[in-house]
Amino acid sequence: MRHIDKTVVGLTIAFLALLFADFFMAEWMRFIGLQSLARGTVALGLLVLWRTGLVSFGHALYFGFGAYAAAMLTLLGYHDAFFLVFAGTLIAGLLAFLLGFLLRRYRAIFFALLNMAFSMILYGVIVKTEALGSTDGFSVLAPTFLGYAPEGEAVQTTLFLFTLVFTYLITLGVHLYLKTTLGGMSMAVRENEIRVEYLGYSAEKVIHFKYVLSGLVAGFGGAIMALAIGQVDPDSMANWTVSGEFVFITILSGIGNVAATFVGALVFELIRTYAFEYAPQFWQFILGGSLLAIIMFLPDGIWSVLSRLRKAEKAPSP
Amino acid sequence: MSVVLEVRDLQKTFGAVVAAKDINVTVNEHEIIGIIGANGAGKTTFVNMVTGYLKPTSGQIEFTGRNLIGLPPREITKLGISRSFQVPQVFMSESVFDNLLMAYAIAEETGMGLLSPLYNDERAERVDSHLRRYQIAEYRNATASTLPQGTRKLLDIAMAAVRKPTILMLDEPTSGISAEEKFGLMDIIMDALRLDDTTVLFIEHDMEIVERYVSRVLAFYQGEVICDAPTAEAMVDPGVREFVIGEEYHRTRTENGGSEHA
Numbered sequence: 001m002r003h004i005d006k007t008v009v010g011l012t013i014a015f016l017a018l019l020f021a022d023f024f025m026a027e028w029m030r031f032i033g034l035q036s037l038a039r040g041t042v043a044l045g046l047l048v049l050w051r052t053g054l055v056s057f058g059h060a061l062y063f064g065f066g067a068y069a070a071a072m073l074t075l076l077g078y079h080d081a082f083f084l085v086f087a088g089t090l091i092a093g094l095l096a097f098l099l100g101f102l103l104r105r106y107r108a109i110f111f112a113l114l115n116m117a118f119s120m121i122l123y124g125v126i127v128k129t130e131a132l133g134s135t136d137g138f139s140v141l142a143p144t145f146l147g148y149a150p151e152g153e154a155v156q157t158t159l160f161l162f163t164l165v166f167t168y169l170i171t172l173g174v175h176l177y178l179k180t181t182l183g184g185m186s187m188a189v190r191e192n193e194i195r196v197e198y199l200g201y202s203a204e205k206v207i208h209f210k211y212v213l214s215g216l217v218a219g220f221g222g223a224i225m226a227l228a229i230g231q232v233d234p235d236s237m238a239n240w241t242v243s244g245e246f247v248f249i250t251i252l253s254g255i256g257n258v259a260a261t262f263v264g265a266l267v268f269e270l271i272r273t274y275a276f277e278y279a280p281q282f283w284q285f286i287l288g289g290s291l292l293a294i295i296m297f298l299p300d301g302i303w304s305v306l307s308r309l310r311k312a313e314k315a316p317s318p
Numbered sequence: 319m320s321v322v323l324e325v326r327d328l329q330k331t332f333g334a335v336v337a338a339k340d341i342n343v344t345v346n347e348h349e350i351i352g353i354i355g356a357n358g359a360g361k362t363t364f365v366n367m368v369t370g371y372l373k374p375t376s377g378q379i380e381f382t383g384r385n386l387i388g389l390p391p392r393e394i395t396k397l398g399i400s401r402s403f404q405v406p407q408v409f410m411s412e413s414v415f416d417n418l419l420m421a422y423a424i425a426e427e428t429g430m431g432l433l434s435p436l437y438n439d440e441r442a443e444r445v446d447s448h449l450r451r452y453q454i455a456e457y458r459n460a461t462a463s464t465l466p467q468g469t470r471k472l473l474d475i476a477m478a479a480v481r482k483p484t485i486l487m488l489d490e491p492t493s494g495i496s497a498e499e500k501f502g503l504m505d506i507i508m509d510a511l512r513l514d515d516t517t518v519l520f521i522e523h524d525m526e527i528v529e530r531y532v533s534r535v536l537a538f539y540q541g542e543v544i545c546d547a548p549t550a551e552a553m554v555d556p557g558v559r560e561f562v563i564g565e566e567y568h569r570t571r572t573e574n575g576g577s578e579h580a
Contacts, residue, residue, distance in 0.1 A: 060379040177433070184436040188420050191409035198369070198407070200395040200426040200481065 007175050011259055015168040022160050027131040027153060030160050032269045036227040037167045040265035041289050042221035043249040044174050045214030050255045051178075052210050053190030054107065058115030061093040061122050062215040064238030066222030068126065071140045071232040081143035081162055092219020093212055100211045104204040116240055126234040137233025140226050156228075163224050167262075170217060175258045182209060218246075248287075252294055254301020263302055320347050322484055322517055323368070323399075328377035330363055330541075337363040338374070339541040345485070345517060350508070352528040352549070352561050353521045355538030361521045362404070364538070365487045369401045370394040382484070398484035404493055404521075406474035410463040414454060414473055417462055418445045421480040451510045452476040468493050468503050475507055479516070486511060488520035492527060502526065503532055525563060529553065537562050 018033070020173055025033070042063055049056055066088035073084055106114055135136060142155045143250050150158045177183045185206045188196045193203040226232050236242065245268070253264025275283035298304055323345035330338035338360050345351065353361045366372040368379055370391040379386040384557075386394055409417050422445055423436050449455040451473050457465060462473060471491060479486060491507060492500045508531055511518055522528050528549065529534060535552035537545040539561040545552050552558050 179434045179435055179437070181427045181436045182432040184420060184423065185432075187412060187416075188409060188424070191411060192407050194403075195407040195409065195477065196424070198395055198401060198478065199390045200392045200423050201424045202390075202392055 005175075007257060007259060008172065011168065011171055011175070014259070015164065019161070019163055022157055022164070024152040025160075027156065030156050031228070031274060034156070034163055034268070035161055035225065036262060036265040037163050038221040038224040038228060039246065039249055039268065040221075041167055041170060041224070041263035042218045042246050043253060043261040043265060044171060044258060045217040046246055046250045047253070047255045047258065047261055048174065048178070048183075048186065048210050049214050050250060051190065052207060053186075054207065054210075054246065055112050056115040056214070057112045057240065057247065058117070059214065059218045059246050059267050060117035060238050060240065060242035061115065061119035062096060062218035063222035063225070063242060063246070064122055064126070064234070065095055066117070066219030067090040067232050067237045068222075069219070070134070070223035071138065071226045072132070074140050079141060079144045081145050081148075081159065081227060084143060085162075085166070085220060085229065088223025088226070089216050089220040092222065093216035096212045096215020096218075097208075098101075100208040100215075103211060104208040106236040116243060119238065119243055120240060123234050123238045123240070126238055133233070135234060137231060139231045139281040140229075142230065143227050159224075159296075162230075166220070169259050170220065171262070173216070174213075177213075178258070182206065186210065199296055202316075248291055251291065252302060254298075256300065256307070257304040258302060260303035267302065320343070322347050322382055324378075324380045325368070326378040326380075328337050328364075328367060328379065329375045330360075330367060330372065331375050336541045338367065341377070341543055343536060343543065343546065345519065347484075348515055349517055351519045352532035352535045353435045353519060353538065354523070354525075354528060354535060354558070356562060359538035359562075360541040361446055361538050362489055363541070365401060365489055365519075368394075369399055369487060373400075395481065397481075398481075399487065400478040400481060400483035400485075401487040402471075402475040402478045402489060402491065404490040406470045408470060408473050411461060413461055414457045414465070415442075415445060415459060415461050417473060417477060418448055418480065421477040422448075425481045430489060437580065447464075448476060448480065451513070466525070468499050471495065471503065472506065479511065479514070482514045483516060485517045485519065488518065488531065490521050490523070492522065492524060500527060501530070525553070534559050 015042050022030070042059060046056060046059060062199065069091045070084040070088035073087055078084060103111060103114060126132055132138065142150070143159070143164060145158055148158070178186070185196065185201070189203045189206050196203045196206070222237065225237070229236075249261065249264045252268060253260040271287055275286035279286060294301070321344055323343070325341055325343040326336055328341035330336075336452055341364065353364065355361050360530045363372065367374045368386070369423060370386065370389050370393065374387065381394070381397055381399060384397065386397075409420065414421075419437065419441065422441050426441070427434065446455065446458070449458055452475070452477065454472050457469055462470060465473065471494075475488060475491060488507070495503055504527055508518075532549050535545065535547060535549050535558075536543055537552060537555070537558045539557070544557045544561060547555065
């Protein structure tokens with residue numbers, strides 16, 4: 001390619017830097033990093049939907065589905081991370097494909113809340129199922145990696161490496177996808193569905209495709225989260241508040257760039273971790289306050305800081 | 319001349335309202351047809367039915383021998399009937415160039431091709447030459463929502479024409495355009511469409527426009543076609559004069575209308 005894609009370069013540099021950092025990071029940092037990568041990947045799917053003009057208040061459905069699918073497979077004796085994550089991703093994608101036939105007919109608040117309704121069905125089912133530990137959930141044993149069974153800290157180090165590689169590939173894939181005709185049709189569907197139909201393509205088909213994509217990445221995020229925490233439970237995997245967190249991250253990040261979702265996810269993790277540590281009574285208050293501040297001062301998300309700085313740089317030159 | 323569109327016994331009712339009744343129309347290749355009629359006469363309903371937006375209550379629509387009833391707009395578009403809108407349907411927050419780039423990409427890509435890059439230099443070249451043909455190249459990078467009404471109308475029509483349709487239906491191309499600009503706008507549209515030998519049906523209220531650009535007129539009144547005749551003949555038709563043109567229309571038809579379309 002003649003022209004260099006800055007996002008691809010930036011993602012690659014970040015990827016290599018984190019790869020290197022993995023060997024030196026403190027354990028708590030790696031843990032926050034893993035969670036940010038998992039949640040950021042889910043937000044990537046929301047970014048794609050958001051660009052199409054759709055907000056989902058129910059992507060904990062796919063996140064939880066991916067997490068529980070991976071966790072349940074460990075109960076059946078499968079422990080390979082590649083298999084678990086692949087299966088979690090695929091099964092969430094399959095669910096999105098099926099529900100997509102219904103959801104692609106809805107827009108705006110109806111789309112958002114129908115997603116939430118489906119996610120609460122999953123939540124209800126998990127809570128009522130004794131075999132899955134009900135509200136307590138159950139723990140997930142440390143995974144193996146193609147026969148390699150790390151122990152102690154090596155488990156997290158390897159998992160981080162594993163997650164990093166796949167997150168990098170997925171993010172790159174989504175970034176390149178957004179530049180294709182189908183990716184660009186997000187804009188077309190958001191702006192004018194009638195025109196899309198009269199140009200000769202189905203707006204619902206576009207939405208369905210994007211919905212499956214968002215389900216796949218949410219399933220991936222869920223499966224990673226199950227392995228990272230070593231535990232699945234309905235309240236941190238499938239409840240509507242989890243869906244809210246994803247929307248929170250998407251607002252925080254803005255939809256300008258795929259890399260932004262991971263910055264947003266990291267900022268979210270940091271705010272939550274520190275708010276919880278220093279103000280255990282008020283941490284939700286702090287989280288809510290920071291969201292309010294973002295909406296008021298950076299309505300296009302954290303990423304817009306970068307474009308503002310760029311404009312400021314250019315401005316002085318006559 | 320071969321028949322491209324054949325409409326037989328078309329009916330459309332919305333509850334007790336009859337929006338279309340016994341419509342029988344045959345359109346030949348390369349014709350330029352004006353659709354006239356008062357508001358609510360059924361002109362747009364007719365266009366909506368032919369392009370698949372509305373399903374007729376009964377009747378037949380055949381395009382080059384193929385039945386169109388029950389097909390959605392996108393399938394009919396792919397077969398070769400496109401349309402523009404009275405209120406331009408464009409991607410408002412995007413530039414004129416990006417609007418047309420998307421239109422070309424959707425027209426050109428199918429299946430896995432949809433996952434190839436939206437932008438490529440050859441496609442951009444096609445977009446730019448299309449922009450020149452519709453004389454909106456100077457607005458190339460302007461956002462569609464900021465365009466003057468006439469330019470936005472041209473963009474809407476240019477997007478509809480991207481697929482080089484066999485038939486293009488224009489819904490009031492000159493509505494909302496000042497009287498001085500109307501002829502200039504129509505010249506651009508008609509010149510552009512002539513290059514592809516497009517058959518054109520357009521809805522119009524301005525009789526001067528109809529007389530100048532059209533060889534045949536379909537006059538609608540209360541859901542029915544009350545006159546289907548060459549322009550000069552239609553303009554003196556008593557039904558058309560009473561129900562479509564109205565009493566205010568006083569110009570003498572014989573010298574004027576006749577000579578222009580000889």
